[in-house]
Amino acid sequence: MKVCILEMPSYTYAVKGEKLLKARGYPCEIKRNEFTGSSGCGFSLAVRRSCREAERILERYSVPYKSSREEGG
Amino acid sequence: MPVNFDNAATTFPKPVSVRLAAARAAERYGGNAGRGGHTLAMQSSAAVYSARETIAGAFGAQPENVVFTLNCTHALNMAIQGVMSGGGHMIISSLEHNSVARPAAELAVKRKITLSIAEVFPEDSRTVESFRSLIREDTKAVVCTLASNVTGQLLPWRDIAELCRKHGICFIADGAQACGVIEIDMGSGINILCAAGHKGLYGLTGTGLLISDGKYPITPIIQGGTGTASASLRQPELLPEALESGTLNIPGIMSLKAGTEFVRRIGIDKIYAHEDRICRRFIEELRDMPEVAFLRREKASYVPIVSFTIKDVLPERAAAEMSEAGYCLRAGYHCAAVAHAYLGTENGTIRFAPSVFSREKDAAELAGFIKNRFKNKKSVKNY
Numbered sequence: 001m002k003v004c005i006l007e008m009p010s011y012t013y014a015v016k017g018e019k020l021l022k023a024r025g026y027p028c029e030i031k032r033n034e035f036t037g038s039s040g041c042g043f044s045l046a047v048r049r050s051c052r053e054a055e056r057i058l059e060r061y062s063v064p065y066k067s068s069r070e071e072g073g
Numbered sequence: 074m075p076v077n078f079d080n081a082a083t084t085f086p087k088p089v090s091v092r093l094a095a096a097r098a099a100e101r102y103g104g105n106a107g108r109g110g111h112t113l114a115m116q117s118s119a120a121v122y123s124a125r126e127t128i129a130g131a132f133g134a135q136p137e138n139v140v141f142t143l144n145c146t147h148a149l150n151m152a153i154q155g156v157m158s159g160g161g162h163m164i165i166s167s168l169e170h171n172s173v174a175r176p177a178a179e180l181a182v183k184r185k186i187t188l189s190i191a192e193v194f195p196e197d198s199r200t201v202e203s204f205r206s207l208i209r210e211d212t213k214a215v216v217c218t219l220a221s222n223v224t225g226q227l228l229p230w231r232d233i234a235e236l237c238r239k240h241g242i243c244f245i246a247d248g249a250q251a252c253g254v255i256e257i258d259m260g261s262g263i264n265i266l267c268a269a270g271h272k273g274l275y276g277l278t279g280t281g282l283l284i285s286d287g288k289y290p291i292t293p294i295i296q297g298g299t300g301t302a303s304a305s306l307r308q309p310e311l312l313p314e315a316l317e318s319g320t321l322n323i324p325g326i327m328s329l330k331a332g333t334e335f336v337r338r339i340g341i342d343k344i345y346a347h348e349d350r351i352c353r354r355f356i357e358e359l360r361d362m363p364e365v366a367f368l369r370r371e372k373a374s375y376v377p378i379v380s381f382t383i384k385d386v387l388p389e390r391a392a393a394e395m396s397e398a399g400y401c402l403r404a405g406y407h408c409a410a411v412a413h414a415y416l417g418t419e420n421g422t423i424r425f426a427p428s429v430f431s432r433e434k435d436a437a438e439l440a441g442f443i444k445n446r447f448k449n450k451k452s453v454k455n456y
Contacts, residue, residue: 009302009309010299010313010314011106011300013311040302040303040305041304042300042301042302042303064311
């Protein structure tokens with residue numbers, strides 16, 4: 001199962017994105033970023049769909065995200 | 074138990090649901106909202122987001138544009154200094170509280186902005202014209218109270234908002250006395266609404282709101298931890314975190330959510346009607362007392378606040394005697410020197426401000442006390 005990890009700019013936008021995606025049948029949950037990397041700590045959305053689908057919905061509703069990557073296969 | 078008619082300063086008593094919400098938050102939400110991913114932190118974060126949703130729903134805003142502040146003054150300072158950080162011209166009204174007048178004056182005295190004061194008249198059309206006449210090419214913001222904290226006079230804020238929209242000016246509204254007693258929707262043209270959480274929204278003291286429509290950037294006046302992007306030394310730009318540095322007042326926020334729900338459950342129209350009826354009764358009871366002068370003008374509209382003076386009695390003296398008799402009313406300038414200069418009330422006023430819990434009977438009894446103590450009396454000692 002593919003999981004899309006969307007790095008969100010804040011917890012607030014993570015919840016907004018989560019509600020938006022769940023309302024459209026996309027299983028997802030908020031996770032604390034494991035890789036803090038150069039930007040520091042924060043929150044991500046783990047969506048059990050392809051990133052393309054999740055990104056399309058977030059963009060349609062102007063919910064910003066910082067980056068996306070797919071895990072699993 | 075003293076009778077509180079100083080609800081314009083802070084409403085008391087608070088609804089049971091508000092008190093329970095704050096107590097529950099202290100019991101349950103022990104994690105730091107927006108910080109960390111452990112169970113306690115996530116529970117607190119979810120609770121805070123739910124409060125944003127409730128408040129956004131009440132004011133026609135987006136949850137992410139609801140910023141929790143310490144009080145209305147905090148919100149107004151963030152809005153005024155944040156929007157005017159690049160300089161420009163700003164207009165305020167002649168009925169402003171010091172929470173608007175002082176930050177505006179501070180910026181003007183330091184020559185960071187230029188400032189104009191628009192006179193407020195009883196007639197809405199004259200007030201709007203007063204604002205219109207002061208607009209310049211470099212006017213960046215109009216800041217005005219929706220209702221005066223001194224007299225309760227409602228300003229024609231929808232017309233002022235429309236004026237601002239036409240000229241591309243940011244309209245910052247001080248909703249301290251209006252939120253919870255009149256319907257306010259961000260769709261009506263307010264760009265930034267600042268409100269107290271502890272007045273008409275019945276939250277605990279130490280709560281306030283800044284609600285943006287997202288059109289005008291607000292440069293933060295406080296920087297610090299936001300729980301996100303912590304490797305960067307730059308403050309995040311997105312609301313609400315950009316303006317919420319430091320740990321949030323979670324019990325306060327949960328009380329504000331409960332207070333907002335309480336107001337919506339009863340209905341703003343019903344609350345206004347109840348408080349307005351008490352104000353009218355109070356005025357009516359004192360109608361035959363020529364020593365009492367009400368600061369109400371025929372063509373103006375008011376929120377449920379009655380400001381008055383008693384001939385030859387200093388307002389503070391009168392309020393002290395009322396307090397001894399068990400009635401809590403605020404006297405003096407009500408932190409609004411600009412308004413008193415305009416109104417010509419050099420010793421200030423006494424302010425009667427009921428809440429949804431106030432009783433008509435108590436207002437009538439207070440009026441009876443005032444008549445009994447101050448009517449035809451020449452022996453009141455002013456210290």
